[in-house]
Amino acid sequence: MSPRGLLHPDESASFVTTATREPAAGAAAFVEFYWHVRWRAPEPHDTKVLAHPNVHLVFEEPEPLVYGVDRGLFVRRLEGEGHVLGVKFRPGGFRSFAGGPVLDLADRRVPASEFFGPEVTGALRAVLDAADPAAEAEAFLLPRLPARPDPLAEEVAEMVARITDDPSLTRVADAARTLAVSTRTLQRLFAEYVGASPKWVLRRARLHEAAARADEGSTVDWAELAADLGYSDQSHLTRDFTATVGTSPAAYARA
Template structure:
């Protein structure tokens, strides 16, 4: 099976149709931009790609106009037909703030025309970006002066806390996380609403579901009871309910798909 990004569901079906390339940001933008991603597809028949989204805001150059995607708390679904491609900018948690100073939570579950947040220049850039997506300097020249504005206190903290959660799927309790950080649960919740767009509980849960999905399509048999224990679930039934609510099918059935 070809390698596909973490969070992509049904990767065996996805890989023959969709290819993904990623590019790192320049050093001076790395405090805000995690990476650029170029998705290209060739679908002989209409195909729905599905992704368990991550806690990141994206700026996506696509036809007919570029869009800003807030964090999608459900399964992100996009119908692909024929051939096409898009270029996305994945911002670190808190990294989008210099471009739009409102709470990240105001963008959650929304797809917004980028020009409404970034001005008409972003629409004018769209054709140039899509003509040569591998040349991310075009996007960086647009972003650089706009990301130069200082970020508010907490933006860098949000990125580091999310990194910590996603690196350790066994971290499962908000109160434990808050205690480890030396802050109150309420303070942590406000930080996430401002800079991430979703609650710390959602990020903790999503990290566990990413790990469960990755194990399901790793090509080896999964001991679901043991995995539930590893991920901090009370039992296998708890994992099954959580996975089914997010993905739409139980993990065992998903693994066989």
């Protein structure tokens, strides 16, 4: 199954392989999973992803990077042959390393050495050359994790899961009521721990669903889907999708 958020997954299926691995118990409070992407591209190819509300530590050449939440469309050009190993932190899971609000990392790629010291650069080759890159990355990460998880980070991760899994929640005020917090508190927690606003998280979950439906290959009733996703009408869904992806959902489905 293609990762949710990857656009037009069939275009790269013949030359890209993706594997994921669950974290060990000692890392599970911070890490959602490890991902390993390997490619052998016959010609340059741009992969496009509607990112999730997560921070990633990516072991890649020429240096490991930390990727904040990409609030637009993430585009990565694949050329020749290569592979990268990523650590996908849980929403809120990177706050202990950030040194400030995670929102400060939004739409940025920062050298991982700023958060993990020069040792992370030294670990790059060990991770990428390992038979099991995910295990090697976890061996690097485990001794650097805080001794105790931040209980607020745990709470925020649950908040993100609840509002993204409930299609009936389309407004921040409704999400705040469901979570029994004020709108202002929800916004503050997301800026501090997630790196994107509650409105963005709600909107992105709807765009993930719209793209997934378009990629199924079957005919989509866009007016019905817009209603199911909580949009006021089909044109609202079209504007939202087009603003991020660069094409209307109907045109995306035909491409």
